[in-house]
Amino acid sequence: MTSTLKISALTKRFAEVAALTEVSLTVAAGERVALLGHNGAGKSTMMKIILGLIPATAGQVEVCGAAPGSAGARRQVAYLPENAAFHPALTGLEQMRHYLSLRGESPGKAMDLLEQVGLGPAARRRIGTYSKGMRQRVGLAQTLIGTPRLLVLDEPTSGLDPVSRRDFYALLDGLAARGASILLSSHALTEVEARTDRILILSKGRMVAEGSLADLRRRADLPVMLQVTPRPGAGEAVTAALPGAEPRADGLVLSCGQGEKLAMLARIAALGDLVADLDVAPPSLEDLYSHFSKRDGQ
Amino acid sequence: MSRILATAGTEFRIALRNRWVAIAMVLMALFSLVLAAAGSAPTGGLGVDRLSVIVASLTSLAVYLVPLLALLMSFDAIAGELERGTLPLLLTYPVSRAEVLAGKLIAHLAVLALACAVGYGLAAAAALWADPAASAGLPAMLRLLATSVLLGATFIGIGYALSALSRRPSGAAGLAVGLWLGLVVLYDLGLLAAIVADNGGWFTVHGFPVALLANPADAFRLYNLSASEATAAAAGVGGAAATVPAWQSLTSILLWPVLALALAIAAFRKVIP
Numbered sequence: 001m002t003s004t005l006k007i008s009a010l011t012k013r014f015a016e017v018a019a020l021t022e023v024s025l026t027v028a029a030g031e032r033v034a035l036l037g038h039n040g041a042g043k044s045t046m047m048k049i050i051l052g053l054i055p056a057t058a059g060q061v062e063v064c065g066a067a068p069g070s071a072g073a074r075r076q077v078a079y080l081p082e083n084a085a086f087h088p089a090l091t092g093l094e095q096m097r098h099y100l101s102l103r104g105e106s107p108g109k110a111m112d113l114l115e116q117v118g119l120g121p122a123a124r125r126r127i128g129t130y131s132k133g134m135r136q137r138v139g140l141a142q143t144l145i146g147t148p149r150l151l152v153l154d155e156p157t158s159g160l161d162p163v164s165r166r167d168f169y170a171l172l173d174g175l176a177a178r179g180a181s182i183l184l185s186s187h188a189l190t191e192v193e194a195r196t197d198r199i200l201i202l203s204k205g206r207m208v209a210e211g212s213l214a215d216l217r218r219r220a221d222l223p224v225m226l227q228v229t230p231r232p233g234a235g236e237a238v239t240a241a242l243p244g245a246e247p248r249a250d251g252l253v254l255s256c257g258q259g260e261k262l263a264m265l266a267r268i269a270a271l272g273d274l275v276a277d278l279d280v281a282p283p284s285l286e287d288l289y290s291h292f293s294k295r296d297g298q
Numbered sequence: 299m300s301r302i303l304a305t306a307g308t309e310f311r312i313a314l315r316n317r318w319v320a321i322a323m324v325l326m327a328l329f330s331l332v333l334a335a336a337g338s339a340p341t342g343g344l345g346v347d348r349l350s351v352i353v354a355s356l357t358s359l360a361v362y363l364v365p366l367l368a369l370l371m372s373f374d375a376i377a378g379e380l381e382r383g384t385l386p387l388l389l390t391y392p393v394s395r396a397e398v399l400a401g402k403l404i405a406h407l408a409v410l411a412l413a414c415a416v417g418y419g420l421a422a423a424a425a426l427w428a429d430p431a432a433s434a435g436l437p438a439m440l441r442l443l444a445t446s447v448l449l450g451a452t453f454i455g456i457g458y459a460l461s462a463l464s465r466r467p468s469g470a471a472g473l474a475v476g477l478w479l480g481l482v483v484l485y486d487l488g489l490l491a492a493i494v495a496d497n498g499g500w501f502t503v504h505g506f507p508v509a510l511l512a513n514p515a516d517a518f519r520l521y522n523l524s525a526s527e528a529t530a531a532a533a534g535v536g537g538a539a540a541t542v543p544a545w546q547s548l549t550s551i552l553l554w555p556v557l558a559l560a561l562a563i564a565a566f567r568k569v570i571p
């Protein structure tokens with residue numbers, strides 16, 4: 001598969017501060033990649049370099065086979081900035097018609113795009129009257145113009161309610177299925193978990209982890225949490241049978257390494273009637289994220 | 299081209315919504331009518347038609363008002379987009395920075411041209427209504443309109459450059475006011491002071507005409523006064539119109555918009571969103 005985005009040994013310095021250090025990555029056509037990191041980890045800086053808004057200090061970046069920010073690259077890349085802003089005096093429809101014209105598309109498609117993001121009823125109101133979530137949706141609508149090969153989305157779901165988030169990821173799935181590559185950053189780790197093919201973790205401008213969620217889980221080897229709920233009256237017997245379990249208000253919590261998981265489950269199963277319920281919680285993305293971003297001595 | 303026109307259309311709509319169109323038109327109409335009424339006194343005695351006299355008065359008005367309106371409309375063009383946060387997204391679109399500025403220029407220039415046409419048109423109508431012979435001054439009036447648009451283009455371009463250089467609307471506004479004061483008001487005072495000090499020496503003969511041509515506002519005034527042959531109705535620096543050939547001031551008027559826009563594009567290219 002051809003890669004839409006190729007970055008090798010990208011370094012960016014602002015005066016004495018290193019914003020990005022030797023970052024390399026590729027994004028293939030149709031791939032959805034999530035970029036995670038603390039505020040100031042370098043996510044937005046990397047996106048701005050990919051878009052050609054700021055120059056890199058060192059390293060190579062190739063966007064759709066062209067230099068970042070070149071006319072060829074800009075024709076094929078759509079961007080959603082963090083906190084999308086528009087001129088407050090224009091209506092959503094006018095703003096969208098303008099963006100369509102700039103991409104050489106028919107302005108007549110504006111209403112259709114706004115309806116796709118649920119802004120049809122507000123299309124003729126000025127953007128100055130929109131809520132943050134509505135402005136964000138105008139931002140999303142403009143990324144759907146034409147057939148971009150790469151979408152760069154900076155915190156795309158901030159300000160969206162849960163239902164709109166689900167609709168948004170459904171839109172992304174459709175775009176990815178058509179072959180568009182998607183690079184998005186997010187703080188909402190749980191939604192990234194289910195909706196992306198690959199995860200990149202940036203910490204202090206360095207790429208500290210890269211891979212699918214399963215890859216990262218395996219590599220981090222974080223303990224699995226098991227929650228055991230004893231039958232009424234069987235609490236003491238279960239506690240005695242499971243040394244090391246930590247009593248909580250609603251039962252017992254055990255933690256064990258990935259390799260001991262099955263053995264531990266067998267021991268719990270052997271308790272038979274004494275146990276009323278059992279939940280297994282794999283390490284969450286939050287756990288993985290803090291594991292990888294802390295590893296670099298934070 | 300379609301990208302430039304799309305930008306121009308959107309910017310004109312914004313100017314309409316921000317009431318810039320209305321403000322500019324009312325301002326020009328009001329001042330022009332006042333001048334048309336006040337300027338009717340000196341006719342006859344000077345042997346020129348009523349409209350030519352009004353053109354001379356309008357020239358003195360336009361030299362202040364047109365740069366002011368142009369700077370007021372343009373200082374926000376880039377700094378405002380930076381502050382609102384709309385610039386990064388715009389610059390990821392397949393549109394060049396020169397195209398963005400060209401689109402804005404067309405829109406702002408259209409507003410200015412509209413305001414001048416309304417103001418001057420009202421003054422001309424008033425003159426023709428009072429004195430049908432005033433139609434002799436119509437060519438001068440058209441020259442005034444055309445050169446007002448060029449003067450406006452110059453100051454709009456300079457306004458964009460200031461907007462790109464300062465990056466904040468408040469800073470750009472300060473620079474714009476300072477520039478207006480400097481080029482339109484203080485420049486002439488400085489020249490007059492220099493002439494007085496020079497007392498008929500090299501500066502008065504050689505330096506002064508060049509200094510006038512170098513300032514777009516003075517070139518505009520010189521051209522309109524010499525071309526309309528209404529110098530007699532003008533005073534002060536305008537009196538110098540007789541000594542500078544019209545083609546020289548016209549060249550300055552034509553070159554300045556190009557220079558200002560080139561400056562604006564160069565400054566805009568340096569802006570990192």
